[in-house]
Amino acid sequence: MGYAPDALLVAVVLAGVWLLWTVVRYVQADRGTRVSMRQAVRVRWGWVRLARMAGLTVTDKTPSLLAQLTAQKDGAAPAPRVLTPKIKVTPDRFGVIVQARTLPQVGLEEYQKSARFLADAWRCTRVSVLPDSPGKVVIRGVRSDPLTTPTTHRPTGRPPTDLTRWELGVDEYAAGVCVSLANVPGVTVAGVPGAGKTSGVNKFVCDFAPSPSVQIATADGKVSQASEGDYADLVKRMFAFCGDDLDEANALFKRLVELRKRRSSTIRDVLGVKNMWHAGPSPEWPLTVLIIDEAHTFFREYKGSDAETKRLAALTAENARLVEDLVKKGRSVGILVILISQKTTGDAIPTFIRDVCPIGLSFAQKTVEAAVAALGEDIRNWPDASPVTLQDPAYVGVAVMAMQGRPGYTRIRTPYVSDADAARVAEDTSHLTADPDLLLDALLDTTGGRTMPDTGESDNTPAPLTK
Template sequence: MSPVLVAETDTGVVELGPALSIFDPVYIGTDEFGQPVKLPLIYRNLLIGGEPGAGKSGLLNGGVAHAALSLDCKLCLFDGKQVELGQWRDCAEVFVGPNLGDALSVLKRLQIMMDRRYTYLLACQRRKITPHDAFLPYVVAIDEIAYFSATIGKKLDREEFASLLRDLVARGRAVGIIVIAATQRPSSDIIPTSLRDLFAWRFAGRCTTNSSSDIVLGQGWAQLGWSANTISPTNPGAGLLIAENGSPQLVKVAYLDDATCAAIAKYAATLRRTVRERVEDRQPVAA
């Protein structure tokens, strides 16, 4: 029988339920036939684009919620606005607000970790991490790439941010670094084709033009009738999802309101803290 985890809360001792795994597909919403849409995120990255109010942060929060409840992964959160991902900060290893210096230092640390993991895998004659490895996958969630890569700070620093991010997206997959990044500005200066194509999953919420939609989904889809410009501005969370080598599909993202996010985040933080304390204390858990 698997051990039961208990935690002390304000209202007494409660039994903690089962957790999720980052190696499981992540539920993001329903397709146009009402069927659930699940994305395997391990060994992959997700790009989310769309105009302001399209529902990008909603999708990002759904992914982060799954990651927070997955005790087999760690979180790094970047949020210039602070309030979009702020509720998850107690679940994260690091939370970067509107500070480009902090963002650069976290990305550099992730890059060093990535290189060391590859050195380890090479020494073990392996090509990717598995659920049995001692080191855990990282979900790196960024709400508004353009804020860090094109808005604040000095030009040189912004360029360094863009190149570090590109490196993580390009090389991080096999060592369990999953980047989920949103952008309000699906323009070629923010998402050059070479960067876009590194994201296995791409979601285009409503876009103002066919060309912005193509920047997220890939060149030529608008001409074939798949443009996120056709999505109603009164339907936030609806968008076109495409996987590498696949065709777009219409998805309505499941929305977690503030109270639900807060409740999940509190539960996930308790779960994580309890497990960490158990490991640190080396105390046996209640049977």
């Protein structure tokens, strides 16, 4: 009994510390998180009652050892126990994340069937249930819709820790969405003008620009020179840039195809592997990204009998052949092509290029046919996720894509990167810009690797493009 006052004092101190910590967290939180913190309290306090009403409890007719001993002493039959899953609730800006345990006959399927009841009880816009670790599920309830809540992204200016991860944004449950770029030869991005296509790619450039293991070239079909358009602030971090001039674009594509050929012929000698992704990008052998914006500009079919039209038709046909080479053969040597167009139908991006790109994103579209071209026929079976439903101005910056490991399609809110931040990142990282061809020359000189033998083709040494 002599320890009771001390134990009580310790309990009071711990309770006071916990209360103070909770108050400090509440004061420092933003408005949305404060609402979620109050919501989390209601979820915890009302869980036992709600679980019973939603059928998320199980009756255990086998008495515990204590109940058996008590029953033997009193001479009464022990009453069955009603077991309620234990939960842990975490609030954030958009709602609550509930980690719940499973019970016999109360598993993932039962939680998913009860999702709409949980949404009503917790006053959430939507609730999702996904498996967590064995014996646990994660229930995500969002009070406000992340898809209609514009978000901004301020680049840190620090190199990414993992060059295989492209962090796109958050899904409709405010969970982070990222895709792996390892062994990806191409990405297609579609959507009507002003839907957020270029902004999403700008974030990609800003996030990867601080790494010397990434080099970027761009062909922008919307402008005539580098000082114009959406990439004017980022061009300092690009080793090559061209506008809508078909001759310049053709020279750039030839230049990158020759880089692909040289890398293919020297990769084993220089890196000791057949696939660059087995070693990873490096400053000497960087991931080389080609961004082709308004891609239809460089692939369109010209029809006519005059000499100039025939010349342009031959150029666009060759452009398609060159980009096909990069997409089909550039994966293992670290070349990634990002193709952006309003519609990714066959007349905008040839199907022999589009269908090889494993990652496809679509912002708002006006027709189902355009959505199918961007995402595949299966999007017809998921009308609620179709980019046709994203035409409201509230959905500017929202894209749809198929995610590996998830059924159907995922809608993603991509954050906005301001022009000032983009210009700051490009300026601060401009010293990292390097021509991959020159880097390969230096690497071959260092390692004593061989170069690709001269084939005698006229396009082996294209004239270098300047920014």
